[in-house]
Amino acid sequence: MDKDLERLIKYIRKEEVALFIGSGFSIKAGAPSVWDIIDAILEEGGQSFKDDLTESDCKQLRLVSEAFVNECDGRNDLMTLLKNLFCFEPKDCSDQQTLTKIPHIKQIFTTNYDTLIEDAYPKSKCNVVTANEGCAYTDAHSTTIYKVHGDIATLNNSASIIITDSDYKNYFKNKHFNLIWEELKQAFIKKHVVFIGYSLEDDNILDIIKTVRDCIGSSMKGMFLVAPHFSELKKNKLKANHVTYIDALAEEVLTTILSSIKENITDDVRHNSVSKETFDAFVELNGNILTTLRKTED
Template identity: 25%
Template sequence: MSGHVFVVGADLRRLVCDDVLVPTDRSLRVTAEWGELLPADVVRSEDDDGLCLGLDWDGDERVLGVPGGRTGDTGRQLWLVDTVDERERDPEDALRWLVDGAREALAAVARRKVPTPVHGRARRLVALPALGTGWGAAAGQRGTLLARLLPVLHEGADAHGFDIALVLRGPSDLAAAQRVRRAEPDGWDLPEHLQQLARDLGERARRGQLAAFVGAGVSAAAGLPTWEQLLDELAGRSGLDDGLRAGLSRLPAQDAAALLARELGRQQLECFVKERFGPGHYALAHALIADLPVQEFVTTNYDPLVELAAADIGRRLSVLPFDDAVPGRPWLLKLHGDAAHPESIVLTREEYLQFGDSRAALAGVLHSLLLTRHVLFVGTSMQDDDLIRIAHQVRSAIQAPGADPRRRSGTVLALRDDPARARLWEQDVQTVAIAPADTPPAEAARVLEVLLDCIGCLSTPPTGYLLDPAYRGMLSEEERVLAAALEQVERAVPEEASSSAVGEVAALLRRLGSRACAPSGLPPDEASDPRDDRLQQQRPG
């Protein structure tokens, strides 16, 4: 069974996966940023050029598994891949040599058996950067490399049956890779109705009409508990006798939480939430959602994984209500509180009731999105009392006497077909089943990731690399002429401009891939393009 190739903006060091390919050379040197993934006993020395590893190649091989097997708490196996060719080659031969190394690496990875992928994922996930674009054989040829590398990754996913994530950091890289993918005839193994949905949601995102709601199902892929699992974990700490613990399952979830909060004490409950839902590795779905050109995010989750995934591609989200909303900066509303502020969490029946009073302003933000945007609901079963209340209030407002009929205000991506629940919500949102009712949950969650990948590709602006010299080879003749004209404008933009008009032009040039136009007086993520190049490009390999 074929795997899928994802393209995602993320930090490989923080992405939940089973295998990571790390670029190196014949001296087994890697850039320092990979140090946190390596076992300490493998690093022989460190200098300004990176880390030297105390390992040895076996003959002419180009792939070496890091001994010690799994690293960190996510079970990732590291593989070193030689991407620095010491021989003189013409550019075409150098690229061929490089992609042959990627093919060899995927074959080596496939020989390691992984009976159970991390956190119960349906398929093993292998992640790699754009090999060879730092020190390696494709330095300065990023566009050509992507056009050659992606077919090899598809070939590997087909041959070995695992999923592959090509992980990129810069907006130019993402825009160029998505352009290559849009030209592929069969890039997504999705039924036609899901491909049409991806086209619709991608168009909404490009036009600034889409907002995203992230539920607990997304964070489950990162190893965090669902609501029921959280209550079970709390019960294990509570000291309740077996009879009371058995009775918890017969109580409504919010009442069970109230009993556990009473037994544990509020302070212990808050300490547990802060520890359990603190910063950690994020799942592929977190990164795919954070990549979307969306300015407004809402979540009922306590964890910081959406904002971490966004930060890793240079998007700093204001987390409401704890941060100030800044014009031009995307934001994330924590509807039920934040683990970093454990006193804010909403868990018990009493806290849910208080939500309608003291936290009405937060609910009002979601009211506004449902009235003015199309909200994409991911990872939620739509059973949360607050969501039900908010949807009812919005429905009441738009069905006022004399009001025109309104379109449905959102799309719920349900893992499996549930006609009754879809009928229940049909006045408010369209519910789209990702898979038939008999599909295993893990496989349905994987199809959801493929759909998010497709939406991300179709929503990425196709111009983000126009002024990036590394992608000059991808441009058509017409685009080269335009890029040359824009480069003259680029050179005319002063470094310390105070004019708002100049700032607007500089922001446009950044959106087109310019690295010369730094924002004037504002951090890049507060300029008009939230996905700026503030973060350094990855430079391994």
């Protein structure tokens, strides 16, 4: 096993990891990619709209969205377009289902607009936070999913969606998200953060990492990014931001993590590396595990 993946799994087994999930994690299930959204906006804007944009602009969702809002029909039409794009019938949600079988991970931050992750969890096992108000209802015993950029369920409140260049620039001042931002900073202090589903091509994930580092400095724990076949340029960007790169598909890593936990879960709880509550949840979720714990005097 890759030594970095092995190290990551050890952190997960000790409940010391939070996830940060991007749009690539949803593509297998049928969700639109960043490029699908860009193409849809360009098509909606028409040929004259496309002609006004540079080739570089057309590769960045935040810039295409900003231009559409300013030059075409405004923000409400952009929200309608998003809603239509995300009205799809989910296909292969196996990665989301695998994730639900790992109760060791109790904090998930996602920039995705879809609801695939929370839909995979039983309602009693997860809390979904789309704005500040939801932070009051988090439960330490359940998995909490923070929708960092809003989601399709909040499209009626267009101010709660982060998509345009102006949205990104004002993100850290946005009154809808300041408590989520505090939770995110705490996660970087208390947990090792793993990024899944990010390509670094049209993501603001490096901006978030740099902003967190400016706020909390050396208190940040280790960071990992899982993605296949990154170029040397992308690898160097990650290295410059102290992010460990794991060259693999999300499904490969999740399957390996689950398998390793199954092999070690009994020893982990006996050695107090994992809570009894997480052990019980893991056994319940992975019914093919048959095991008995018996208290001893020592």
